[in-house]
Amino acid sequence: MKLKFSKMHGLGNDFVVVDGIRQTVGLTPERLRQLGDRHLGIGFDQLLLVEAPHDGTNDFRYRIFNNDGSEVEQCGNGARCFVKFVTEQKLTNKRAIRVETAKGVIVPEYHSNGLITVDMGVPRLKSLEIPFIADGDAITHPLAIGDDSIDVTVVSMGNPHAVCVVNNVDSAPVAQQGPLVESHPRFPEKVNAGFMQIVNRGEIRLRVYERGAGETLACGTGACAAVVAGIQRGQLDSRVLVHTRGGDLNIEWGGPGHPVKMTGPAVTVFTGEIEI
Ligand SMILES: N[C@H](CCC[C@H](N)C(=O)O)C(=O)O
Numbered sequence: 001m002k003l004k005f006s007k008m009h010g011l012g013n014d015f016v017v018v019d020g021i022r023q024t025v026g027l028t029p030e031r032l033r034q035l036g037d038r039h040l041g042i043g044f045d046q047l048l049l050v051e052a053p054h055d056g057t058n059d060f061r062y063r064i065f066n067n068d069g070s071e072v073e074q075c076g077n078g079a080r081c082f083v084k085f086v087t088e089q090k091l092t093n094k095r096a097i098r099v100e101t102a103k104g105v106i107v108p109e110y111h112s113n114g115l116i117t118v119d120m121g122v123p124r125l126k127s128l129e130i131p132f133i134a135d136g137d138a139i140t141h142p143l144a145i146g147d148d149s150i151d152v153t154v155v156s157m158g159n160p161h162a163v164c165v166v167n168n169v170d171s172a173p174v175a176q177q178g179p180l181v182e183s184h185p186r187f188p189e190k191v192n193a194g195f196m197q198i199v200n201r202g203e204i205r206l207r208v209y210e211r212g213a214g215e216t217l218a219c220g221t222g223a224c225a226a227v228v229a230g231i232q233r234g235q236l237d238s239r240v241l242v243h244t245r246g247g248d249l250n251i252e253w254g255g256p257g258h259p260v261k262m263t264g265p266a267v268t269v270f271t272g273e274i275e276i
Helices: 029-036 076-088 174-182 220-232
Strands: 002-010 013-019 046-051 060-066 099-101 104-110 116-119 141-145 148-156 160-165 192-200 203-210 214-216 239-244 247-253 260-264 267-275
Touching: 002 076, 013 076, 029 046, 046 076, 060 076, 076 099, 076 104, 076 116, 076 220, 076 260, 076 267, 141 174, 148 174, 148 220, 160 220, 174 192, 174 203, 174 214, 192 220, 203 220, 220 239, 220 247, 220 260
Parallel strands: 013 046, 060 099, 160 192, 203 239
Antiparallel strands: 002 013, 002 267, 046 060, 099 104, 104 116, 116 260, 141 148, 148 160, 192 203, 203 214, 239 247, 247 260
16 A cells, blocks of 8 residues: 655654554554665654544644654654644644644644744653652762763653763764663663753753664754753753754743743655555
8 A cells, every 4th residue: 555654854853754644554663664764765763643633622643653663752853843744734724733642742833934833741850750760859860871970860751861961062972872871771661862062051052862763863852851951950041042963943941840842943855655
């Protein structure tokens, strides 16, 4: 059968987006890996599946699959592409939509200037909520990786993040430490590893080694988690410009109990169909 899709990206974090409402989609982890392969398939960091909501008060359901075939709870750059996709595909005429994810409802809003703001929900900070194995809750936790120990702040945006502060993201050991953090035994569901350089109280540079995908050019939930971590550490104010290798995001967070707001672009590269 033929599968129609759009190839999209949010700051170079790239996606295959599939309408699961007007077409029947059954994708196994093995098929997802094949489709995500940049030589043998289409190639993507994540595949995003659009479905009808379970709760009628919401507009859509949003399922996210890493290119290793794993299904995950949240994707920030994907959320911006999601609202652009359902608008372009005329699945909605709303500018702000309520979207169910595996861990809560997010609200992307499509602005007339083409940028998208997403209410990413309230971050969860307790170790058990990440999940992270620890003696208790703290702003930072020492994490032994190989012969080193790094201090991480753990944050869940629905998906798990471990954020450390580095002097310079360009020289940060992302390739070496990223996989060790991602699969560290204290993260039972693995984790996305963020490497944050504090430029000033309103600006950071960020690289993320993503769970199930490796380092990406940008990570939306990673940017949210990094800003939350920096504010928790007392090093950032509530509005932060986040420089990723793929471009810039604006993140706002009013503190514990408040939602994180993310603003950035989304691009449709091409549409296509593939025999599956
Ligand atoms: N790799 C992530 C999912 C994609 C998140 C990222 N692409 C974003 O923009 O938030 C995880 O396993 O939790």
